[in-house]
Amino acid sequence: MLDGVSDADQPQQRDAERVKVEAFVKVSGAGDQEFVFRTRDLSASGVFLYTRVAHIYPFKVGSTLQLELYDYDEFVTCKVVVVRVVEPGSAESDRYPTGFGVRIIECDDTSRAHLDAMISRVKDQGELY
Numbered sequence: 001m002l003d004g005v006s007d008a009d010q011p012q013q014r015d016a017e018r019v020k021v022e023a024f025v026k027v028s029g030a031g032d033q034e035f036v037f038r039t040r041d042l043s044a045s046g047v048f049l050y051t052r053v054a055h056i057y058p059f060k061v062g063s064t065l066q067l068e069l070y071d072y073d074e075f076v077t078c079k080v081v082v083v084r085v086v087e088p089g090s091a092e093s094d095r096y097p098t099g100f101g102v103r104i105i106e107c108d109d110t111s112r113a114h115l116d117a118m119i120s121r122v123k124d125q126g127e128l129y
Helices: 007-012 109-124
Strands: 024-028 034-042 046-050 064-071 074-086 099-107
Touching: 024 046, 034 109, 046 074, 064 099, 064 109, 074 109, 099 109
Parallel strands: none
Antiparallel strands: 024 034, 024 064, 034 046, 046 099, 064 074, 074 099
16 A cells, blocks of 8 residues: 555556556666566656566565666666555456556656657657556
């Protein structure tokens, strides 16, 4: 539960339009471990990440992570916080892949501009989520 809203209600709580993006993301948290994920969707405020072996990552709601989102030969770096986890076998996992949603909490101007350009490019291609 986050701010009095049940986890089942979280997918509908959006403050930015999502676009369908399939990209690779490298995530690191406390320590030296790095993990590679794929994106399901992306917005100006966050990303949903997944992997086929979703149960092995050590992140939970509230975890702060460093994220690198790769787009062709460039990448976006930002600091994110985990806001939602879709566990295998949960009711939500019937509708969404297991993985987790992160909210962007810090992003430098260069990365923000590249993220905005990526979202605009995908929207122009009609790939809204």
